[in-house]
Amino acid sequence: MAARETTVNVLLVLLLPAVALTALFIGEAFYITLATRIAILALAAVGLNIALGLGGLVSFGHAAFFGLGGYVAGVLATHAFNMEPVALGLPGTTDMPVIWLAAILLCGLVALPIGLVSLRTSGVYFIMITLAFAQMIYYFAISWPAYGGEDGLSLSMRNGFPGLNTARPFPYFIVVFVLLLAGLFLFHRLQASRFGAALEAARQNPARLAATGISPFAIRLVAFVLSAMITGLAGALFADLNRFVSPSMLSWHMSGELIVLIILGGKSRLFGPLAGAALYVLFEYALGGLTERWQLFLGLVLLAVVFFARGGLIGLLAGRPRHG
Amino acid sequence: MSLLVLEEIETFYGASQALFGVSLAVGEGEVVALMGRNGMGKTTTIRSILGLTPARAGRIAFGGKTVTALLPHRIARLGIGLVPEGRRCFANLTVEENLLASARRGAWTLAKVVDLFPRLGERLGQYADTLSGGEQQMLAIGRALMTNPKLLILDEATEGLAPVIRQDIWAAIRRLKAGGQSILVVDKTLSELLPLTDRCCVLEKGRTVFSGPPPVFTRDLQDRYLGV
C-alpha cells in the first residue's frame, strides 16, 4: 500500500509541470496560470494541513494568514511603486524573496498571539475562535481605506525574482512549483519527525501526551505558527498570481475553501492538499465553462467524494493511510 | 430450550478476522461464563451477539429467532441487557438520566438499582464522566438492569470495583440467577465465577475450544487455557 501511495504521489507531482510544459509548448498560457493557481492553493492547504491534518486543529481562520501574506505582497509593492516608506522608514520592495520573508515573518508574528489565545480552547470552540480572529482582520481590511478597503489593491505588475522574468507565466509557475515542493518536503519530514509524532499524539490524546512529559500546548502552538507561515507564503504568491489582493482573500469563505481542499484530497495525507486543490480548481474551471448551474454540480461532485472516496481523493487512489 | 445460540460464527474487524468459529449456548435461567486469555475474542463474541460487529458467517439465534442480520437496537429489544467492557456510560447525561434513558418496564426500577448501589443514589444528579471508575461500573450495571432483560450480558462487570462491592455484585448475580435470570458473563475472578456458573465456554484465538460445566473444567484445563 505504501508503494501505491508513493506512485500516486509521484504522478501527482508530475501532473502540474506536465500540464505547464504542455501548455507552454502548445502556446496555451492560461493552463500554466491554472497550474500555478492549483500549486498556490495546494501550498496554502499544505500549511493548514500541518495544523488541521496532523494536529487536529481545525482552524477556520487560516484565510487571515493567506490574506495577510497577500497584503504583504500588495502593500510592499505599492510602497515600492510610490516610494513612500511602509513603516518606521522601511521602504517597500518588489523583490519576491524579501516579500516572502516578510509575509512569513508577519504571519508567524500574528499567529503567535492568536494561537496563544485560541489554543486554550479545543474542538468546535477552536474552530470558532479562529474564525473570530479572522473576521476581525477581515472587517478591518474592508473598512480601512488606505489600501483600497473592500475594493482591494491592484499590483501594477508582478513582483520580481532575481534572474527570472516572473511576468511570464512559465517562469512564475516554476517559482511557485519549487516552493510547493519545498512545502511538501517540509510537511513530509515534519510528519515523520519527533515533532510530528508529538503533534499527532496531541491530536489523538493530549492527556496522554502531557503525562509522558510533552506539553501539548507548546507543540500545538509551534504547529499553528508554522502552519500560518506557510499559508501566508502562499498568500503572497497568490497576490502575485492575480496581481491583486482584496479582503475576499481574508474572508471565511476562503478559510472554508482551504479546509474543503484538504478534506477533498485526504486529511493529514502528504499529497491531500495538492490532490484536493487540483480537483477543486479543475471542477470549478470545467463546470464553470459548461453551465451557469456549475455550483450545483460542484456540490454533487463533493458529495460523491464524501461517499465514494473515503479518506478523500488520496484515500481513493492510494488506499488507507499507513499507521506506524 | 436455549435462549441464545451461536453456531460457528466468524467475525471480522475490517479485513482482520477476530472470530474463527465460536459456538455457544445459553439456556433459560442459565449462567454461562465466557472465558479466555486477553485478546482471544470474548468481547468480539459479545459484540457479534448484539450486532455491533455483525458476524459474517455462522448463525446467532435469540429466543428462537435468528438475529444475525438484525440491527443492534432490534436485537437488544428482544431482551438483551449489556454491560459493556469499559463501562461506556453516557458522559453528558447525569446518573439518573443514564439509568432512565433506555429503561424498559419490569421488575428493575430506579429505586431498586439505587438500593443495590447506594453510592449511585448519592450521585444521581452528577454527570457520568465525573464519576469514579467504580461508580461508572455500577452505573453501567444499573443501566443494563433497568432494561429488564431476559439475558444479561456482563463483560468484565466487576472490573475496578472494591472488594465489598464486588461481593455485593456477586451476591446480586446469585440472586438474579435464583430468580431465573439468564446471564452470560465474562470475568477474571474464577473463584467467584466458577461456583456460580452452569457452564464454562473457553475461547482461544477466536475459536471455542472448551465447553462444559465447571466440574469438568479442571485445574489442568484452567491452566492450559487461562494460565492460572
Added chain:
Amino acid sequence: EPVKIGVITTLSGGGAGLGVDMRDAFQLAIKQSGNSEIELVVEDDAQKPELAVQIAEKMIQSDKVDLMTGIIWSNLAMAVVPNAVAQDVIYLSPNAGPSALAGANCHPNYFNVAYQNDNFHEAMGEYDNKDYKKTFILAPNYPAGKDALTGFKRYYKGELAGEVYTQVGQTDYAAEIAEIRASGADSVYFFLPGGMGIAFMKQYAQSGVAIPVTGPGFSFSQDVLPAIGDAALGVKNSGTWAKDLDNPANKAFVEAFQKEYNRLPSIYAAQSWDTANLILSAIGKASVKDKDAFRAALKEADFASVRGKFKFNTNNHPIQDIYVTEVVKEGDVLTNKIIATAFTDHGDAYADKCSM
C-alpha cells in the same frame, strides 16, 4: 473577421439577478443586430474577485477575446480591469464605476458605459436641496459606501441630521431606524445595495417612521422592487434611465426585452444593452484588431442610447442626464416614473485628474 467578446458576470449566488439581467440584455442586443460575426464567451464569477481574475486570464490568454465586459461589482472590476487593460484588452463597464478608475488610473482601454459611482448620489444630493434642509444619510462601511455619501454631500447643501456607516451585509436596521427617528431629520438618504436595501426598506416601512426616504436608483430598480413591495411606493430615487424614458431606442428596448424574457428590464439590463450597442456601432466603423481605430470608434459613442443623450468624457466615462424617478404602481406592478431631471450633461468629479 469574428469579434470575440468576453462577458464575466455574476450568475450564481445572491447577486445573480443583476448579472442575469446584464447578460440577457447583452445577448438580446447582439441577437437583434443580426451580426453573426460576434462570438460571446460568458462565464460566472460567483461574485468572487479571485475567480473573476482567473476567468479574465482565461479569456485573454486562452479564448483570446478582443473585448471584455460584464462585471457588476466595483470590487470585482478593481480586480480585473487594471490587469486586463494593461494587456491591451479593451474593457467596457456595463455597471460599476469606481473612482480609482476614473481619475489618475484612467486608461485608454477602459470605457465606462454606465456611470461613475458617485453620479447617482450626486444627483440625489442636488435634487434633495429642493425639498429638504436636514437629512440623515447612511451607507455601508466600505469604499463604495463612503464614495456614495461623499458624492451626495458634494451637492447637498442642507444640514446633516446624522451620518451613519452600517456593517457590510447587515440585515437588521432597527438601531439605525431608531436613531433616524430620534435625529429630528426631515429626510433620509441611504445607499444600501442588494439585500441590505431591501431589508432596510421593509423594516423602515414597518417601523412606522414617517420621515421621507430617498435613495439611488439601484435600491429601487426593477430587480428589487417586487421584493420591497408597497413600502417603496412614492420613494424618489435617482437614475440615468427609466423604462418610460421617451426615445425610440428605449421603447424598442423595453418592448424587445419584455417580449423575450417576459419581465421588465432593470437599469442593469439597460446599461448592458447600451454597452452592446456601443460595441456594435464601433464594429461597424473599425476593426477590433486595429486597437487605435477601434478605441476612437468607441469614443465617438455613435449609437442610439436608451438613455437618450450619451457621450464620453475625457476619461472615457459618460456625460449624460441624470433623472429623478418615483416609484409608482402600474396595475399591480411596481416601477419607476421620471419626475425631474437633476443634472443635464453631467460628467464626474474625477475627469480632470485623468491625464488621457
Added chain:
Amino acid sequence: MSLALLIEQFLNGLQLGVMLFLIAAGLTLIFGVMGLINLAHGSLYMVGAFACAAVAAATGSFWLGLVASLAAAAAAGALMEVAIIRRLYARDHLDQVLATFALILIFSEGTRWLFGSFPLYLDIPPLLQGAVALPGGGQYPLYRLAIIGVGVLVAIGLYLLIGRTRLGMRIRAGESDREMIAALGIDIRSLYTIVFAFGAALAGLAGALVGALQSVQVGMGEPALILAFVVIVIGGIGSIKGALIGAILVGLVDTMGRFLLPKALALMMPATQAGPVGAALASMLIYIVMALILAFRPSGLFSARA
C-alpha cells in the same frame, strides 16, 4: 442622546438577540445536542423563507406560508438526513463539514433554479402590522414583539424537550455513544431522523419569521449560519440557556456597538473619521467579544455541563 433612545436601543438589542436565538435554535438541537456539524443549517433557513414567500404569494396568506415553511424545511431536513447525513455520524466531523458544504451549494443553486435569481416578496401578516406604544412614549413594532414571544417560547420548549424528556436524554446519549444507546435497544437511527427534521423545521420557522423582515434571497442563509454558530459557541454548546443568553449578548453588543461606538469615538477624533472607524470597530465587536469570552471560558458561558 436621550434616555428614551438609549432604552429603545437596548430593546432593539434584546430583540435582535432573540431573533438570533430563533435562527440558532435548530442548530442548537442538531449541532449542540446531536453533535452534528450541519453547515447547511443556513440553507434550511433559506428554504423556510422561500417556501413561506412562495406560498404567501400564491395564497395571499402569511400563515399558510408559515405552515409551508415548517413543512418544507422539515421535509428537506428529513430527506437530507436519510439520504446523506445518516451515513456520516460514524465518520470524522470533517466529512460532515464537506458533505454539508456541498449541500449549501446544492441548496443555493437548486433554490435559484426553482425561484429564479431575484429576491422574493414577503411581508409581515396584517394581523401583526403596526406598532404598540411603549411606556415612556416610544413605539415598538408589533411584529418584532411577536418574534420575541416566539423566540422565548421556542427556548422554553427546547429547554424542556432536551433537559426534561426521555427523548432529550436519548438524543444526548446518542451524541455521547451512538453504538451504546443502540445496544441498549433504542432506535437511534429513526430518532435522529425525527430530531433532525425537527431541527430543520425550526430553521425553516426562523427563515419565515425573520425573512419577513429581511430580503428573501439566495445566499441569505450564510451570514445567518455564521451568527448562529457564534451564538451557540458563546453560550456553550448543548445549552439552550447558553444559546439564549449568548444570542441576547450578541444582539445587545452588536446594537449598542453600532449605536454608541461612533459617538464615543467622536469625542476623541474628528467626526468624519469617527463614523467609519466606529462602524469598523462595531462590525468587529461581536468577534472580539467571542474571542474574549472563549479566552477566559474555553467552553463558552454555560457549557451544557457546568
Added chain:
Amino acid sequence: MAERVLEVKDLEKSFGALKATNGASLDLRPGEIHALIGPNGAGKSTLINQISGALAPDAGSIRFLGTDITMLDTARRARMGLARTFQISSLAQEFSALRNVMLAVQARQGTSLRFFRPVMRDASLTEPAMRMLSRVGLAGRANVPAAALSHGERRQLEIAVALAMEPKAFLLDEPMAGMGPEGSKALTGFLHGLRQEAPILLVEHDMDAVFALADRVSVLVYGRIIATGSVSEIRNDPEVRRAYLGEPA
C-alpha cells in the same frame, strides 16, 4: 537523594459540595510499593490526578525529589520523572503500540522540537521502545494500532509507556484491571521486580495483588487516609474490613 521520593501533605480538593480529597497526606519511599486502597469514589484517582498534575489541588502541597511541584504542569512533572498510568486506558489510538512507547522515549530524551529526522528510522527511539514492549509481553503486537488492541493488551501497553519514561516514581492506577488471571499473575511478578527501578504508588482493587506486593498500604475513605500500615495491619483492621474489604473471600 531525599529519604522520601514523593511527599503529599494535607491535600484538599472539592468538586462543588463534594470533598473528594480531604486533607490527605502520604509519602513514597525509595524502593517501596505503597498501595493505596479504598472504596469506589473514595478519591484515589483524584489523588493520583493531583499528584500527576492533571488536577490542581485546592490546598496542600506535593513535593517530589525534594522539590515543590504543586504548581507545575503535568508535562513538567512527567519530565522530572513522575510516570502514571490511567485507570481507563488513555493512549494515542491511531498509533501502533510501538509508536505509543516511542513517544515516551522521545519525551524522556526531551527532543520533541526536532523537525526533520524520521522517527521510524531512529534506532535511539525504536530500540528502547521495543525493549519496553518485550518487557510487558507485547513485542508481538508492536505494529498493531492501539485502537485494535484488546482491552487487556491496552492495559499492558499503558505500563510499557510508563516504563519507557524511565521515571523516578510510578503512579499506577489499577494496573491489574482488565488483565486476565494469567495476566494478573504475570504483572504481579513484574511489579515485584520493578520497585528496584523506582518506587510505586499503586492504586488497586485486586487484593491478591496488593497483599502480595505492598510494603505499605494506605486506606483512603471519603478523601481522607484513615489508616497506613503493613499488609497484615491493614488486613486485620476492623474499620478497613467494614469499609472496604468485606467478608474474607
